[in-house]
Amino acid sequence: MTFEIPDDRRYAESHEWAKKTDAEGVVRIGITDFAQDELGDIVFAELPEVGDELSEGDEFGVIESIKAVSDIYSPVTGTVEDVNGEIIDQPELINDDPHESGWLVAVETESGIDHLLTASEYEEHI
Template structure:
């Protein structure tokens, strides 16, 4: 199966993505199509609360599927300004639309991490 990551975002080697959100200075975070496919059916997502601070490269939550429990890592540092609460009742959105409706957080951030991969670099990693 071929996974083509969108080019409008940057990626962590651990399969999280960061994309500019609609509001300036905000970044939306989620996991990739490759990651959700590897996990299988997502049954639970644990995310930080609005107002909490996350650090690039550090764990910010947990995702659980029928196959595994995995930590989620922050692609950027900043304050959580929005949480996709729909995922608490419908975690399968991560499987159905990981780059869209399955987003997890919006973070107010100062700068993007230098450790993030381009879509092309990420695609090479998962090939």
């Protein structure tokens, strides 16, 4: 089975992706195609609130499928700037389109994302 691993972003070993946005210092975070496939049908996502502080490597939310519960870990340190409200009502977006409309949060960070895995390094990892 092959998974989509777009090379316009960076990855964490815990299967989150981080992608720079047009806004200065703001990155979007989501889970990878591989992660959504492992979880199966996602039915619920518990996300932080705007203004919450995240630390790299710390859990910041929970994704539930029918039979499993997974913590999601922040790939960067920063402040939550936006939360994807769509996925509260439509958690299936995370399954259907994990890299675009299924994003989870946007975080304002000073650390950048260059320290994370590249697409090819992540492909190696999984």
